[in-house]
Amino acid sequence: MKDSINNVIIYNGYPLSVVAAVTFHSLLLALLLYLQSNRNTDALELIQPTVVKALLVQENPQVTNERKRVERQQQQQRDRQQEEARRAAEAERQQQAQAQARAEEDRQQRERAALRERQQQDRLNAEQLLREQQQREAEQRRQRELAAAQRLQESRDRELQRQQEAADAAAAAAEVASSEFEMIQSGTALIQQLVQENWSRPPSARNGMQAIIQIRMLPTGELIDATITQSSGDPAFDRSAENAVYRAAPFTELQNLPINVFNANFRSLSLIFEPEDLLN
């Protein structure tokens, strides 16, 4: 009878219900685990953060010095090349002159032969004339050759001198650069460290972002202003970089630098901010 079944259920529904409820929960749990195992491949990467390191790159005095040195070397090389070209041209000119002279001589000899043939009877009086002429020509040639040699010598001297001068200048520049270099390096390291300490990076920072901030300073190390010259695209990031600079200022240790070094390298400085060790 249908009623009897219903009645049984009413009084004995508990075991069935317990089984059903437990099954339901196990199924849900299994579903959860299944979805999770499927999703593992593109799971969110939530990672314990490492300490963030601000990378600070200058419009580096060291780099600019290096660049200047390279430019100087290039200039010297260019000079040398020009010199060589000039020398080559001169040598050619000399050769041409010699060839001309030779050709003239040939012609004169031929003329002389012709003269000898045609004017045998005039030879005696003409000989005098001819000799004189030859003498004159020889004189001229000698003079020309002498002048060319002199020019060559002069140009060589000049080149040597210039090379010497260039070498001296390079040596001096290198010396100055090496002493400057240390000061600049310590100054930049200092600024870098201070800014880094004061930089609290926003959560929106991502690897590959780069903000460049140009700062202007007084010789006392005080900050005049800081402007964003290149935005990272994220305003929060730019702001954090700017704040870091303002917070780090003043860089009082820069007072110890010689004024010329300061002016050359620190009066205006570009700081590049990039979070380099983020994991996403």
Added chain:
Amino acid sequence: MNDGITPTTLILEASLPVQLVLITLLLLSIISWVMIFQRWLVLSAAAKGVLSFEHRFWSGMDLSQLYKEGSQMQKEDIPVVGMENIFRSGFKEFMRLRQQASVDKEAIMEGAQRAMRVAYSREEEKLEKHLPFLATVASVSVYIGLFGTVIGIMNSFIGLASQAQVTLQVIAPDIAEALIATAMGLFVAIPAVVVYNRYTASVDNITSSYITFTDEFSSILHRQVHSD
């Protein structure tokens, strides 16, 4: 490299209070689902019982015959419930009082009605059993989940206090851990709320049909009393 956080690792690595909250919620969920299934069986059986008994009652069958069938079922250890129970207790009281010659008609009717009222309230009690539990689960489990979340977020902020640089990666796992508790609370509460409302409505339906039947049956008895 970490290979990410999954709900399982979150739960397994959660702090102790959060884990306790989660375990409590899981137990509540299982118990409430036991109730849900059990009540579903009971209520659907009761609703069907109402229909089938009304069908039998109005089929023109002799009432003492109907009563004897029920007695037969009881002898076979099949419990008699629902509307039939109300009918049986009312009819039994009616017959018993009627055999006593000294009892007058109004007293007979009153006795039968009283017996039916008692049976009705017993039946109603049976139907409404466990429903308050579901109501409690529905309202409390959200708060329990919220409690877990608050504890979790508190832990996360305590952790943050010692951190020099705050990034999303520091906060995220703790917040996620905390939110799992709320999710679990909602997971427990939502079915409980829905089922509670639904079952209350069907209990109301069934009891009102019991009341209707009681009235109808007492009018039949009344007719019988006064026809003598």
